[in-house]
Amino acid sequence: MVMQKKIRRRQGADPVIALQAAGRSYGARRVLDGISLELRQGESVILRGGNGSGKSTLLKMTAGIIPASSGRVVPGSRDLRVGFAPDRLPKLRMTSNEYLTHMGRIAGMPRTALEERIEELHVLLDLPAGSSSMLIHYSKGMLQKVNLMQACLGEPDLLLLDEPFSGLDTDSSEKLLTLLHGLRARGTAIVTALHDPLPSWEAVSATYRLRGGVLVREDAAGAEDEETDPIFYELDGLLSEEARPALGEQFPDVQWQAAGNALRCLIPSGGCEVFMQNFWAAGGTVLSLRRKEKRG
Numbered sequence: 001m002v003m004q005k006k007i008r009r010r011q012g013a014d015p016v017i018a019l020q021a022a023g024r025s026y027g028a029r030r031v032l033d034g035i036s037l038e039l040r041q042g043e044s045v046i047l048r049g050g051n052g053s054g055k056s057t058l059l060k061m062t063a064g065i066i067p068a069s070s071g072r073v074v075p076g077s078r079d080l081r082v083g084f085a086p087d088r089l090p091k092l093r094m095t096s097n098e099y100l101t102h103m104g105r106i107a108g109m110p111r112t113a114l115e116e117r118i119e120e121l122h123v124l125l126d127l128p129a130g131s132s133s134m135l136i137h138y139s140k141g142m143l144q145k146v147n148l149m150q151a152c153l154g155e156p157d158l159l160l161l162d163e164p165f166s167g168l169d170t171d172s173s174e175k176l177l178t179l180l181h182g183l184r185a186r187g188t189a190i191v192t193a194l195h196d197p198l199p200s201w202e203a204v205s206a207t208y209r210l211r212g213g214v215l216v217r218e219d220a221a222g223a224e225d226e227e228t229d230p231i232f233y234e235l236d237g238l239l240s241e242e243a244r245p246a247l248g249e250q251f252p253d254v255q256w257q258a259a260g261n262a263l264r265c266l267i268p269s270g271g272c273e274v275f276m277q278n279f280w281a282a283g284g285t286v287l288s289l290r291r292k293e294k295r296g
């Protein structure tokens with residue numbers, strides 16, 4: 001309950017960043033046109049679109065790496081901390097520790113906090129800390145983890161991720177999701193460019209698609225017409241029998257079927273985000289999460 005109130009209060013605050021009719025051209029070629037989007041603390045946005053539709057361009061423009069050619073990108077504060085993970089990290093002649101220390105110093109992180117955070121991120125993403133291997137010898141997945149670590153180093157206010165799950169195995173993807181859920185819960189706004197379906201991240205995110213340079217909300221119809229055309233999430237998972245009554249009481253709209261520790265829950269889409277947070281907090285494990293248009 002406390003968690004629900006906290007998140008609602010945060011999301012009602014001023015935007016972390018606002019794109020106001022922002023556009024971007026490369027030479028005469030218009031790639032993005034009239035993009036308007038506001039992101040608040042703890043909000044998550046998924047960005048979809050075909051190859052070359054402008055996802056990376058939109059992330060870079062939002063991060064301030066490239067300027068908008070028209071319109072405006074307005075940060076919520078002057079000292080906004082932005083983390084950006086590009087679609088790939090160059091292979092450098094440095095160890096992951098040296099690279100992350102370098103990046104943390106550029107961001108002005110105090111030495112001890114930086115060392116602790118580097119150690120913590122290595123543990124969270126399951127990469128050996130203090131390895132003497134150079135990044136040039138890292139596999140694609142290992143390099144991607146270092147890329148994600150540098151973006152998350154300073155617990156940013158705004159985190160922009162370009163295909164963050166690319167190259168990660170299933171176990172590492174789960175670890176990244178845990179890291180992202182944790183950052184969101186502490187207020188980081190996150191934009192994720194994604195090609196593949198990812199139900200457990202979609203459940204807590206608004207999804208947009210880039211088409212012809214224009215940003216279109218994909219799940220808007222469902223959110224607006226919830227009363228007349230309900231959308232549910234069907235969760236298969238594991239949760240101890242002791243943890244169930246409290247969750248059941250807290251979420252009377254969620255339907256349950258149980259067999260031992262295994263559960264199937266039917267969750268109304270409006271409450272899915274908060275339910276998932278509480279399910280994890282109660283020690284639950286998500287085996288699958290599917291979006292359903294109708295009950296049954």
Ligand SMILES: Nc1ncnc2c1ncn2[C@@H]1O[C@H](COP(=O)(O)OP(=O)(O)OP(=O)(O)O)[C@@H](O)[C@H]1O
Nearest residue numbers: 026027031049050051052053054055056057058087
């Ligand atoms: N620096 C640049 N100079 C000129 N054109 C560019 C530049 N960067 C991107 N483009 C063009 O802008 C368009 C959008 O590219 P962008 O990389 O943003 O797409 P994307 O949606 O991220 O693609 P993908 O899914 O393949 O990664 C493409 O046509 C690309 O060729």
